[in-house]
Amino acid sequence: MSVVRHLLACVCLAFAILGPSLAEAQKLVHSERSLYREVLVYDDGPIRCICFTRNCRIGRQTCMNTEAPERFVMNYTQMMMAALFLNPRPQSILIIGLGGGTLPQALHQVLPESRIDVVEIDPAVVRVAKRFFNFRTGDLVRVEEVDGRVFVKRAQREGRQYDLIMLDAFDHEYIPEHLLTREFLQEVASLLSPQGVLAANTFSSSRLYDHESVTYEAVFGTFYNLKEDNRVILATKEQLPPKSHVERNAAGFKQTFAGFDIGVERLLRLFSTAADWDRGARVLTDQYSPANLLNLRE
């Protein structure tokens, strides 16, 4: 009898804990199991998001406003677009990590002549992006379903070059550890054309920030750091263009970016070359890359 009472108490407690989250406005629109995870699509009013955890418990991968799909919802994607201020006319673009396809869609709109290769490890994410986020592929926008590092190594062997490379590969936790090392960044750098630009989306909290910063610095030297809740690194293959050059290029995008609800002035204010990290932090390498363990530390 006491066992039954105990059980009832447990069930009540469970409801008490789960209750509020179930009552939230988020509505599960679609869920799809893949080799890697469960890909979940939630609607919260007009905002539609992809999450890799139930009720988006550990963050949202990407979001779109279904009533105005062209408008950028997330801050970090806006900061990634600022890569165009360093090289306004990239002919060939590589994006590692598809998410909902916000970046390739917008880039294709801004640069309809440029070739865009997207690398996404999870076929389920590609299906979800096409079905729920209006992501379209074509002659100029292509997707390859493969691990980012495997793709980069192969592209290196084939001698491919890109004018813009965007690193945006995340699992439910963070960037996979083999995509954070000095060796990986050297491989990526070797794919950049002489006027090539790298944009990388990272987090700005936790001890990992120091380690990532010194690792990027070791490969690319000084870079532009755009920091809000996320941090976007903008680096170049050769000399980093001065701020005046960046501002001149940015002016040309004012109108186009307004259509995406991206404020060019706000982005420009974020550009910084100040090294606000511990320069003594250890560089991440293939031999030493405990990123997720470092991410646990404040």
Added chain:
Amino acid sequence: MQIPLTYVIAGWSGFFVMSVELLGGRLLAPTFGSSIYVWGAIITVFMLALALGYLAGGRWSLRSPTVRKLGTLLVLAAVSVLPTVWLGPTLLDAVAVRLPDPRFGSLLGSTLLFFVPTFFSGMVSPYAVRLLVEERATSGRHAGQLYFVSTFGSAAGTLLTSFYLVLYFEVNHIFGGLMAISLAIGLVAWIGGSKQ
């Protein structure tokens, strides 16, 4: 001396195997990614190598078994990790060129790097059983204790490697440490075994 040494060797061998297995994942990730099938390939190779090692270890125990020889297995397993340390990434990249599918690439890559050390490690347990068992009546107890020690060692190797060792050391330094401990235990077994 013989009995505690046998348990120490079996326990350390369990630690060694799991530590190498986890580091194997780190080593393969830059070339093949860290997808579930890469881990699947690694675990398959380790399980197969252990399975064949058990068979071989059992057979070898028929020929005048000693603690010295048991220690030698530990040393052989350690020494056969050396190629991984020296040319791991080079070899894996070469495999990836010839076998671009990361599933079979990682299967072949982990076979080349980890089959031999794991095979020797697998030989340890059945060989150790032979050294411990004196009569049939107590054989089950000895086998149970041996499984306990070796699996406990595996649990410790898994936890320490994934929670702490990779946080403080480079992969090759951890390999070096593992090899050094194996050689030290092998040496102790050589000296301790001579008093029989």
